[in-house]
Amino acid sequence: MSEALDLGAQSAVGQALIAELGGEQVLLDEDVHNRAAGIWRKEGIKACVLVRPRNTDEVSRAMKICHAHDATVIAHGGLTGLVHSADTQPEDVVISLERLQQIEAIHPLERTAVVQSGVVLQTLQEAVAEHGLIFPLDLGGRGSCTIGGNISTNAGGNRVIRYGMTRDMVLGLEAVLADGTVVSSMNQMIKNNAGYDLKQLFIGTEGTLGIVTRAVLRCRAQVDDQPTMLVGVESFDNLVQFLRHVDQGLRGCLSAFEVMWNNFYRLVSTPPASNQPPLPQDYPYYVLVEAIGADNSLVEAVLAQALEEGLIADAVLASSEGQRQQLWALRDDVEQTFQHAPTFVFDVSLRIPLMEDYVNEVDRRLGEAFGEFKNFTLGHMGDGNLHFVVAVGDGSDAARETVERSIYEPLAEISGSVSAEHGVGLEKKPYLHLSRSSAEIAVMRTLKQALDPKGLLNPGKIFDA
Numbered sequence: 126m127s128e129a130l131d132l133g134a135q136s137a138v139g140q141a142l143i144a145e146l147g148g149e150q151v152l153l154d155e156d157v158h159n160r161a162a163g164i165w166r167k168e169g170i171k172a173c174v175l176v177r178p179r180n181t182d183e184v185s186r187a188m189k190i191c192h193a194h195d196a197t198v199i200a201h202g203g204l205t206g207l208v209h210s211a212d213t214q215p216e217d218v219v220i221s222l223e224r225l226q227q228i229e230a231i232h233p234l235e236r237t238a239v240v241q242s243g244v245v246l247q248t249l250q251e252a253v254a255e256h257g258l259i260f261p262l263d264l265g266g267r268g269s270c271t272i273g274g275n276i277s278t279n280a281g282g283n284r285v286i287r288y289g290m291t292r293d294m295v296l297g298l299e300a301v302l303a304d305g306t307v308v309s310s311m312n313q314m315i316k317n318n319a320g321y322d323l324k325q326l327f328i329g330t331e332g333t334l335g336i337v338t339r340a341v342l343r344c345r346a347q348v349d350d351q352p353t354m355l356v357g358v359e360s361f362d363n364l365v366q367f368l369r370h371v372d373q374g375l376r377g378c379l380s381a382f383e384v385m386w387n388n389f390y391r392l393v394s395t396p397p398a399s400n401q402p403p404l405p406q407d408y409p410y411y412v413l414v415e416a417i418g419a420d421n422s423l424v425e426a427v428l429a430q431a432l433e434e435g436l437i438a439d440a441v442l443a444s445s446e447g448q449r450q451q452l453w454a455l456r457d458d459v460e461q462t463f464q465h466a467p468t469f470v471f472d473v474s475l476r477i478p479l480m481e482d483y484v485n486e487v488d489r490r491l492g493e494a495f496g497e498f499k500n501f502t503l504g505h506m507g508d509g510n511l512h513f514v515v516a517v518g519d520g521s522d523a524a525r526e527t528v529e530r531s532i533y534e535p536l537a538e539i540s541g542s543v544s545a546e547h548g549v550g551l552e553k554k555p556y557l558h559l560s561r562s563s564a565e566i567a568v569m570r571t572l573k574q575a576l577d578p579k580g581l582l583n584p585g586k587i588f589d590a
């Protein structure tokens with residue numbers, strides 16, 4: 126297709142969207158490019174049109190028009206995703222869910238919330254708290270990421286060990302297919318085995334099968350006690366035993382087990398970082414433990430026993446809400462790694478007993494390839510999930526590929542996953558085959574073909590259709 130025709134087609138879909146939804150809902154060209162492509166990105170959004178519908182019906186009408194024009198469509202939530210799954214091309218139409226902001230209902234008795242998909246995670250957390258509930262999903266991007274983005278990436282975060290991933294907190298949802306069909310599956314019950322569980326098609330599929338517009342979310346009862354502690358540990362072996370110890374000792378209350386390797390802890394507790402080190406900076410490992418619902422005396426007893434048995438070397442238990450937040454602020458301050466930019470961020474999962482050898486192997490490969498490097502290591506270790514922020518080289522594609530191979534290739538040998546919780550997007554697409562068999566990828570293609578035969582929704586992400 127010639128460029129002139131291409132541009133003509135773009136403006137035709139823009140004009141048709143304006144005619145259908147009104148000019149206020151539709152941004153074109155410069156108004157689109159002037160918006161940042163991600164919360165940590167400087168460049169603007171590359172797309173010809175950005176639509177801001179207010180409800181499912183408007184999303185459906187927008188999709189019908191895009192379908193009729195064969196326009197490719199990318200859904201945008203809070204743009205906090207870390208694997209380039211919301212990236213656009215100049216000819217794309219963006220459907221931003223930013224105006225789907227309504228919390229439609231909160232049901233304290235059933236412990237559910239009914240929301241539009243553009244609601245920001247933190248807004249929902251705060252809203253349900255007023256009704257004596259928690260929405261257990263929690264992650265560093267909470268102030269910007271949206272429920273629709275959380276669902277589409279099946280976000281994990283800090284409390285998976287207790288409450289599972291986003292998938293485990295979605296009872297029902299509503300989604301719009303590529304041709305504009307609305308699939309309303311707003312189930313409100315915990316149990317519903319009446320046929321296929323269609324919501325799963327839209328959870329963790331990164332906007333490639335449909336656009337999520339509403340959801341019914343499962344909350345939990347709020348409890349006052351949230352004992353939170355930071356612990357220094359001398360060896361990985363002790364770390365694993367300590368995990369087992371707190372899991373048993375805290376009687377089902379363990380809600381986070383977040384490990385920081387020494388280099389990450391030092392970074393986030395040394396200026397220019399604003400946080401002070403609550404424990405000395407020379408332990409090889411630090412772990413942030415949270416136990417929602419446990420009382421302090423139980424936690425103190427569990428810690429005392431761990432100290433006595435030599436599983437841990439040191440510990441500080443938060444004695445106020447302010448201190449609790451300070452401990453979490455250390456773990457959340459991933460942005461300190463920007464001091465060492467260019468950096469590459471990774472999110473992998475593997476069996477816990479294999480972690481120490483795996484991290485050593487990654488570091489060995491990085492050392493062999495680059496000599497000098499920094500690999501800030503942390504993770505939701507209780508879930509078998511590690512993050513690396515690797516600072517090395519010049520940020521070039523060649524450097525990235527070498528780092529990626531150092532991290533992903535040893536994973537394949539131990540049946541780990543190239544994506545624990547961030548998704549695949551464009552970034553991990555070349556490595557999907559290391560974690561999924563060809564039969565699995567073939568079924569993914571079949572689903573894509575069935576729901577979006579024209580290949581219009583988020584094309585080229587996860588795999589090539």
Ligand SMILES: Cc1cc2nc3c(=O)[nH]c(=O)nc-3n(C[C@H](O)[C@H](O)[C@H](O)COP(=O)(O)OP(=O)(O)OC[C@H]3O[C@@H](n4cnc5c(N)ncnc54)[C@H](O)[C@@H]3O)c2cc1C
Pocket residue numbers: 164199200201202203204205206207210211222242263264265266269270271272273274275276277278279280281282283331332333335336337338459546547583
């Ligand atoms: C500081 C920080 C910490 C983070 N920590 C974690 C963490 O601990 N665990 C974790 O899992 N992730 C984490 N993330 C990644 C990110 O926050 C999550 O992936 C989040 O769920 C994305 O939500 P979003 O609204 O920003 O989605 P976006 O970035 O806007 O989009 C992500 C993907 O979802 C699609 N999408 C968005 N909305 C919809 C919709 N309504 N319907 C269909 N598709 C849609 C997009 O097309 C894209 O493919 C972190 C990010 C940051 C910046």
